[in-house]
Amino acid sequence: MASPRFPRTRAWLDETARSVWRIGWPRTDKDRAAVMISSFFLHLPPARVSRHVLRPSYTLGLGLISAILFGVLTVTGLALMLYYVPHPPEAYRSVMDLQSVVTFGVILRNMHRWSAHAMVFVVFLHLCRVFWTGSYKRPREFNWVVGVVLLLLTLALSFTGYLLPWDQLAFWAITVGTNIAAYAPVVGDQVKFLLLGGHVIGPMTLLRFYVLHCVFLPLAVAVLISVHVWRVRKDGLSGAPEGSKPVEETAGVFPPSTKTWGLMALTRRPTVSVEARDPEDEVFAWPHLLYRELLVALGVVIALHVVSLLFMAPLEEMADPTRTPNPAKAPWYFLGLQELVHYSAFVGGVLVPTLIVVALLALPYVDRHPRGVGRWFAPERRVANAIFTAVVAVATVLTIIGTLFRGPNWAWTWPW
């Protein structure tokens, strides 16, 4: 490069930029490692990642997509909060305003709604992926537990958000949902009373759901997503090729020599912590991982825009406690439960969901067989995969029946 024309200005600008970015645009391997380690936003992924992890066919990017959807929901949600009034009947009117007069309001609301549905779906698929690849095994047991809690929080977020438009759909879905909670033994009625902030769904309920939806639950999810990703780093990524130990940094055990990133990247002299990894199998996270993540994010945002432009988020008449729509349905992800509830409220509303959650939480501590980790449908895990797949299939069938095949009075109807 020729000598710059204003060397002192250039130097000043350069110094100023450095104060913001620390490392400039990385042009060497050393800087590519440094930029990942020295940035608050980039330090979550490691500086170098294995090629195996980058294969889209292994993770399908489901965890990443969930996180992106959470980001979209946060941004659109904050925007919606500027117009939404959490008190009936203004709540319904403010949603109507968003739908009809607020600039871009309808897109924001559609996007928020469809992202919420997508997030429930993608988080569930992520859980299935982790199961089918056996990725919850030691040392990642606890991260599976964190993931299950994140799934429950996602459902809670979706459920609390469902009431906010204060339309008939919202009101009766929450009526059915909170009455299911009342079937819990001993504390059921008290739980319902606390949830509703009274005996019936009213202004107090809306305010409680609003605060849960906009403050408590998103904060909890943000913290747990951080823990979740952090543990992925610390426990090591699953799916290392058979034979090599998928250990990066074992919890509580620190490598005896703590080499810096510079030495790791430049000298190819592995420290203990990376001994199990094959340096030839790894690439720099910048640009290989980051560009892929950006592309996925772009794809998700484009898809959400297309869906939000084509399909309107449902909004029915204003909530009317005296008129139950026929049929009254819970949100789709609870329709499998509602189908069970149709046979018995206690079995469908309390027993089955409790058993499923307990089984999911206990799974990595019960299924301790270390074989078949890191591959889709490993033959060593035939029994576990068969059981899990059967449960997923039953849940899917029940949800489809509840969604499409149930009409007035919950009688069987054909969707065509």
Added chain:
Amino acid sequence: MSDRERDSTGGGRREFFLTGCAAVGLASAGFVVSTFRYLVPTVLYEPPARFTIGSPSSFPPGSVTFLEDRRLFLFNGQDGFFTVSSVCTHLGCNVKRAASGFECPCHGSRFDENGRVVHGPAPAPLAWYALSLSPRGELIVDLERTVGPDFRLKA
């Protein structure tokens, strides 16, 4: 410090420390319980559980009136007045009057004329509420007093 010394001086200190820890733990637990109490509303701005619904003469004999705001059916039968709740005992939807009895749109529960479960997932019959007459001769419903299906109010 020798063992003997620790026993004589350190023991007292340890005891003091443990007592302190227990006290702080207890106070924290109390704090958590009180915080939980904060979540329970003490004032409810809900409709009262005891209310008048008008004079008996405004409900002609043999009629069934659905008081939608109160979620009640008021019957003026041959031997007197009685009320049946329209809140399904399953998951709280409003039941509707059907050819014989009541039907719930949410999960298909069916009840007979007296609110007893005929079919479906509802675990209990529809509630019957006590009726009485106010000094001015108006019908009073008391949602906090449930009665059996033999209840009738002569008015």
